[in-house]
Amino acid sequence: MTIEPTVGHPPSAPEPNGDGVKRLYVCGITPYDATHLGHAATYVGYDLLVRAWLDAGHEVAYVQNVTDVDDPLLERATATDRDWRELADEQTELFRSDMTNLRVLPPTHYVGAVESIPLAVEAVERMVATGAAYRVDTPDALEQGSPGDVYAALSVDPDFGSVSGWSRDEMLEVFAERGGDPQREGKRDALDPLLWRVARIDEPTWRGGELGEGRPGWHIECAIIAAHHLGLPIDVQGGGNDLLFPHHEMSESHLRVLSGRPGAVRLHAHGGMLSFDGAKMSKSLGNLVLVSRLVAAGEEPTTIRLALLQGHYSEDREYSGAVLDEARNRLALWRRAVSAAPEGGRAAEEAVLKAVRDAVRANLDSPRALAVVDEWALGVLGGSALPDGGAATGDRAAPVARPGQDEPGGLVADTVDALLGIDLGA
Numbered sequence: 010m011t012i013e014p015t016v017g018h019p020p021s022a023p024e025p026n027g028d029g030v031k032r033l034y035v036c037g038i039t040p041y042d043a044t045h046l047g048h049a050a051t052y053v054g055y056d057l058l059v060r061a062w063l064d065a066g067h068e069v070a071y072v073q074n075v076t077d078v079d080d081p082l083l084e085r086a087t088a089t090d091r092d093w094r095e096l097a098d099e100q101t102e103l104f105r106s107d108m109t110n111l112r113v114l115p116p117t118h119y120v121g122a123v124e125s126i127p128l129a130v131e132a133v134e135r136m137v138a139t140g141a142a143y144r145v146d147t148p149d150a151l152e153q154g155s156p157g158d159v160y161a162a163l164s165v166d167p168d169f170g171s172v173s174g175w176s177r178d179e180m181l182e183v184f185a186e187r188g189g190d191p192q193r194e195g196k197r198d199a200l201d202p203l204l205w206r207v208a209r210i211d212e213p214t215w216r217g218g219e220l221g222e223g224r225p226g227w228h229i230e231c232a233i234i235a236a237h238h239l240g241l242p243i244d245v246q247g248g249g250n251d252l253l254f255p256h257h258e259m260s261e262s263h264l265r266v267l268s269g270r271p272g273a274v275r276l277h278a279h280g281g282m283l284s285f286d287g288a289k290m291s292k293s294l295g296n297l298v299l300v301s302r303l304v305a306a307g308e309e310p311t312t313i314r315l316a317l318l319q320g321h322y323s324e325d326r327e328y329s330g331a332v333l334d335e336a337r338n339r340l341a342l343w344r345r346a347v348s349a350a351p352e353g354g355r356a357a358e359e360a361v362l363k364a365v366r367d368a369v370r371a372n373l374d375s376p377r378a379l380a381v382v383d384e385w386a387l388g389v390l391g392g393s394a395l396p397d398g399g400a401a402t403g404d405r406a407a408p409v410a411r412p413g414q415d416e417p418g419g420l421v422a423d424t425v426d427a428l429l430g431i432d433l434g435a
């Protein structure tokens with residue numbers, strides 16, 4: 010019994026790892042701003058995958074990076090007169106506490122970009138040596154006679170473009186706004202991505218061996234962290250759908266070139282973007298809803314998690330106060346039903362387990378899973394407590410004494426806990 014999400018790019022050449030371990034790599038945060046609901050939706054989505062794999066008896070190896078040095082982080086630190094390392098540490102801690110509050114099972118390894126720089130240096134040196142990368146004249150380099158920035162030569166990778174399936178025009182359209190530098194002079198191709206940025210004035214740098222002092226590009230970081238800590242092939246590479254191109258396209262290209270194997274990633278799965286009252290949630294628009302702020306305002310994290318599960322992970326979706334109200338009412342409904350579950354209802358509870366499990370295994374279909382539990386709860390309560398109205402509206406959904414596994418309601422409580430990460434108990 011395997012869990013195979015069906016959204017995303019189909020694997021080009023799957024080869025079994027042979028050890029039964031499921032390998033998941035999810036692109037992590039750049040820690041310069043607290044976790045907003047869009048991030049949370051992504052990580053809660055992949056948490057369903059982890060739970061589904063564990064439920065199916067797989068061992069799971071899950072790696073997430075932390076981009077703890079990057080241009081946006083450095084810019085934010087400068088703008089707010091902070092030390093970039095302190096800012097990164099503080100925001101990484103806040104992110105982890107948000108994830109704990111949301112009951113996201115922690116990755117096997119959180120890996121920082123900074124600690125991975127020696128791996129990146131070794132990989133980029135190898136790409137230069139084999140002609141898969143080249144140097145570009147860098148007049149503003151800190152050191153005179155610097156060997157220059159290093160770029161990947163995409164022309165050596167015949168499968169480039171297979172992750173997104175986009176045309177060259179489509180790629181060029183978003184490349185610049187997503188961190189690329191199509192205009193950079195001296196590049197062989199406008200789309201060639203940066204692998205190593207040599208030292209500039211007032212920028213942190215690290216020893217780069219033959220590359221000179223500098224720091225790695227973003228795509229090579231994820232590629233080498235994934236390859237080193239998980240091994241290839243990776244079963245699922247995940248992230249928000251804004252990472253499809255260029256980030257995942259470039260990362261997999263680097264993995265192909267470095268490993269010499271076409272099927273470095275079996276499946277790319279992308280999470281949808283969250284919008285708030287009609288506009289995409291983004292830092293530039295200033296409409297971020299922060300998990301930590303909702304919790305500080307008294308919202309129960311379980312309600313926030315449930316609100317995120319009301320939409321399918323892969324779909325762009327809307328967040329609003331009404332979505333949170335719906336989750337609050339749903340949580341109250343489920344808790345009342347678990348408390349009121351009748352003796353002799355075991356068969357119905359087993360049916361809930363099976364249907365929720367089937368829904369999660371069908372490409373992490375959380376809306377369907379929630380509907381299954383709703384139906385059971387309404388059945389228990391005699392249809393008297395619809396989630397979107399009536400007596401339940403505005404309930405704070407006080408946690409209930411959680412029934413034991415063999416007591417009425419216990420199997421449903423365990424099901425939503427294990428598969429959906431929703432804890433109904435006190």
Ligand code: ZN
Pocket residue numbers: 035036037231256260
């Ligand atoms: Zn990444």
